[in-house]
Amino acid sequence: MSLLNLSGLSVSLGGAEVVKDLALEIAAGEFVGLIGPNGAGKSTLLRAVLGSIRCEGEISMDGRRAADLSVGERARRIAYLPQDREIAWPVAVERVVALGRMPHRRPGPGDLTVADRTVVRQAMEAADVAHLEKRRATDLSGGERARVLIARALAQCAPLLMADEPTAGLDPAHQIACMRVFADLAANGSSVLACLHDLGLAARWCTRIILMARGRIVADGAPRDVLTADRLAEVYGIRAHFGEAEGGMVIQPLDLVEDVPARLR
Numbered sequence: 001m002s003l004l005n006l007s008g009l010s011v012s013l014g015g016a017e018v019v020k021d022l023a024l025e026i027a028a029g030e031f032v033g034l035i036g037p038n039g040a041g042k043s044t045l046l047r048a049v050l051g052s053i054r055c056e057g058e059i060s061m062d063g064r065r066a067a068d069l070s071v072g073e074r075a076r077r078i079a080y081l082p083q084d085r086e087i088a089w090p091v092a093v094e095r096v097v098a099l100g101r102m103p104h105r106r107p108g109p110g111d112l113t114v115a116d117r118t119v120v121r122q123a124m125e126a127a128d129v130a131h132l133e134k135r136r137a138t139d140l141s142g143g144e145r146a147r148v149l150i151a152r153a154l155a156q157c158a159p160l161l162m163a164d165e166p167t168a169g170l171d172p173a174h175q176i177a178c179m180r181v182f183a184d185l186a187a188n189g190s191s192v193l194a195c196l197h198d199l200g201l202a203a204r205w206c207t208r209i210i211l212m213a214r215g216r217i218v219a220d221g222a223p224r225d226v227l228t229a230d231r232l233a234e235v236y237g238i239r240a241h242f243g244e245a246e247g248g249m250v251i252q253p254l255d256l257v258e259d260v261p262a263r264l265r
């Protein structure tokens, strides 16, 4: 069963088509890294799926047309971690994370159920923010805030998590921990679609890589098949070191290629 199915998806912003006739299917159990240069259209694609910007084409979630789903039904199917890490309200971390339970709760006032509290605690532990639970979210460092928002997205317990640059601003240990949490979600039957700029993390942890450039998908497949020297030169204008370690692929960008494509200069 596919959790997300897109066909003929196009988005125009400011008079330019920034996502162009895109087709994509994500099945349960996939950890998909969405990569591509700045401005390729990755965030726009996620926001179109969320319904926060207008688009053309068909979007279905869990076999249902997105247009037929209420906001709550969408939020129970897809959790979203935005690229913007601002937290507007000076409230305790545990309250921010508990917002992830909103799509599962009945309207009106009322305390979290015991089950909700358990999920919130597990999400805080997974994102390593349980020790910050009483701190005001607005007082945290950038990386700590990022982890609080990861916890909020995890607490939503949606079958598909879309995360926009989830590892940005995290230290190396928390970057790896984040990728490990997402890989575990996928191993347990959920799916993750994460925009990533760190090719090394993407190569090592994702089960599938989708490479976007100029609003289109230019490659889609296993990391080893997508992340080739020729593609990195063509799409990013870089050369990289490729290696193997601990049974996985290693990619370290080294330098710009000598003939940097004109659009990158």
Ligand SMILES: Nc1ncnc2c1ncn2[C@@H]1O[C@H](COP(=O)(O)OP(=O)(O)OP(=O)(O)O)[C@@H](O)[C@H]1O
Pocket: 013, 014, 015, 018, 036, 037, 038, 039, 040, 041, 042, 043, 044, 045
């Ligand atoms: N509101 C807007 N009005 C006009 N153009 C926009 C708007 N929002 C985004 N764009 C343009 O759409 C294109 C795609 O942007 P998008 O944010 O999807 O790229 P991205 O692949 O996520 O990039 P990054 O890696 O830098 O986050 C960019 O050229 C951007 O300038």
